Amino acid sequence: MSKLYADIIINISHEALDKVFQYEVPFVLREKIEPGMQVIVPFGRGNKEQMGYVIRLSQKADYDEMRIKPILRISEKGVSIESKMIRLAYWIREQYGSTMIQALRTVLPSSSKVERKLQKTIWLTDSEDGLSFLEKAKKKHRKAQVRLLEELLKHSPLSWELVTRQLKIPRSTLERLEEQKIIRIETKHRYRNPISFTEEMKPPKQLNEEQQKIADEFKSDFVQNIHKTYLLHGVTGSGKTEVYMAAIDTVLEQGRQAIVLIPEIALTYQTVKRFYQRFGDRISIMNSKLSQGERYDQMLRAQNGEIDIMIGPRSALFTPFQNLGLIVIDEEHESSYKSESVPKYHARETAIARASMEQASVILGSATPSIESYQKAISGTYRLWRLNYRANLGSAMANVYVEDLREELKCGNRSLFSRRLKAMIDDRLKRGQQIMLFLNRRGYAGFVSCRSCGHVLKCPHCDVSMTAHRGGKLVCHYCGHQIPMPKNCPKCGSLYIGAFGIGTQKVENLVQKEFPGVRTLRMDMDTTRKKHSYEEILSAFSNGEADILIGTQMIVKGHDFANTTLVGILAADMSLYANDFRASERTFQLLTQAAGRAGRGNLPGDVVIQTYNPEHYSIVAAAKQDYQLFFEQEIAYREVLMYPPMCQMMVIFIGCKELDIGEAAANMIGKEIKSYFQSMEELSMHGPSQAAITKIKDTYRYVIYLKHKEYHALIIVKNHLEKYMEDKKIFEKAQVTFDFNPMIGY
DSSP states (O other): OOOOEEEEESOOSGGGTTOEEEEEOOGGGTTTOOTTOEEEEEETTTTEEEEEEEEEEESSOSSOGGGOOBOOEEOSSOOOHHHHHHHHHHHHHHHHOOOHHHHHHHHSOOOTTOOOEEEEEEEESOHHHHHHHHHHHHHTTOHHHHHHHHHHHHSSSEEHHIIIIISOOOHHHHHHHHHTTSEEEEEEEEOOOOOOOOOOOOOOOOOOHHHHHHHHHHHHHHHTTOOOEEEEEEOTTSOHHHHHHHHHHHHHHTTOEEEEEOSOGGGHHHHHHHHHHHHGGGEEEOOTTSOHHHHHHHHHHHHTTSOSEEEESGGGGGOOOSSEEEEEEETTTOGGGBOSSSSOOBHHHHHHHHHHHTTOEEEEEESSOOHHHHHHHHTTSSEEEEEOSOSSTTOOOOEEEEEEHHHHHHTTOOSSSOHHHHHHHHHHHHHTOEEEEEOOOTTOSOBEEETTTOOBOBOTTTSSBOEEETTTEEEOTTTOOEEEOOSSOTTTOOSOEEEOOOOHHHHHHHHHHHSTTOOEEEESTTTTOSTTHHHHHHHHHHTTOOSEEEESGGGSSSOOOTTEEEEEESOTHHHHTSSSTTHHHHHHHHHHHHHTTTTOSSSOOEEEEEESOTTSHHHHHHHHTOHHHHHHHHHHHHHHHTOTTSSEEEEEEEEESSHHHHHHHHHHHHHHHHHHSTTSTTOEEEEEEEEEEEEETTEEEEEEEEEESOHHHHHHHHHHHHHHHHTOGGGGTSEEEEEESOSSOO
């Protein structure tokens, strides 16, 4: 029988993750040991017993077998939170393709170069002794001692900052008084708190019948230790957050903790405010705007059991709660839940995996669920919940108008605003009501369309839009098919053909020109660079400091402004013709989410969708707010062309600084797949070919697309290729990464 070896890390601090030591697994432990386990090993020259964590098992020795020591035993301390996170890292490494070190750096909080904040307080040891010493200090005219003791006799303890800065007491004076035991100086670690506001706690809202039924079912399951993945499909404004909070109440009652994932940093302010009003300071937040110290402190608070709920985007999934009971993923359809860096994990699948490991539940929520999730829900893999009506009975769904920009052009209107939208903006401004103008730039990659007839140039092989490139050519980013840029529309012959594009700043200028004196706020990447800029913009709009809020997709996600009665969608087509098979889905989601921002209070709402293609099924379904209609047509399209979820897809990305080496590496991988997996049924390969953007930062880029009905089949291909590339020197220069069911084009 071949020997078994374990790669073990002794110190799990971030800076020590690269230091992996190999040990032999004794025969008696072979059936018990697995990645993530705590083990006791002999370490160093003196063979001192140390605790380590198994991160990988292998039958290959990396060193001289005579020098490899055996593991002594499995630790009796039980499964620690570190063990759980290492086990999750191993799962990520296997499922998505990366090194174990990359996976560990993803799931473990960084502590390198983070200094703990210290909080010093000064106490008066004894009030009688203090009074006596004060009299002596007055007689000897020791003014600093007098100032300090007088203040301490009124208020004890005092903060170090108040004493040294406001009272201006020298350090030497404090040290002398401490030596004489007149005062006591206490030093404690202080957490950096990223929540900058305080809100009074409010009692839970009364749930309506639909909400209560769902909350009761969750509670019944949870207390019986039944843990599922639930998909909560609720129309915009149906009160999904109240259901989340009711479920979290149940989890907290059972002494467990919850993670709430949100897709955009822009949602944090309103989300945290609502959760703070319900749960007080037992919540914390995690997002990319926090300093490294703030992030580390929140992870430490969670690990020490000082908070129960963590709210944040994708990275909050790895909060080290000791007794996790629930993971909520709000707006679960969002592409931001997919990591764009290695390992390219999806937070949804990773959350379900973590919940399974820790006997926890998962709630996925959305008004426009991803096609993948809804397919699993109707097939019974997930439990499907529905909220069919808005929680506020006084707020009906908004009226939606679809404006055909081709007709506007025929009538001589070449402005950014259709006649209906312009009239409605004017009306709302007179009434003192607010407006949101949404510029749909998501997925914009220079698609080419005709302004006369709305025709978009598509690849005849892939049914995705062609992308304009320099040199007057159009390229398909999926198969590499190329055609020259036409001078006339191939459908109607019009000269009004070209790449489509506009920015938020231009929209703001046109609004101010069209409606003089209007107060505008703009929310995009340029205006939200500062730490608290999201909160400032949203708070200003909520407080009525602007008439019109202009922005990209970040303004249409989950925000609730009661006085907003009109939403204008300026360019619905910009995401519709992105070079991505998910383009129709993303367009439907964005338009539906945008439409859901209007009329959320007691005032009725209107939505105007401006498009060159009003007949497209995603726009028709979004105008009707009809998810089922969209799903049925979209799933049929996916089935015909074999796109996820009707098949599984893996992109192999090859990047190299040298053109010849990059091309050779891509061809080697392609040939290996063809030769080794020629007998694998239903495996299809497209490529190798140049990526959509062939060169970035002097790196040449190549891609290979693989499809198969079974995800596990692609894992087998990935595992084989990782072993194949191990001993090939060419791959020391060519970087290869794997992306399963990609959310972005390559």
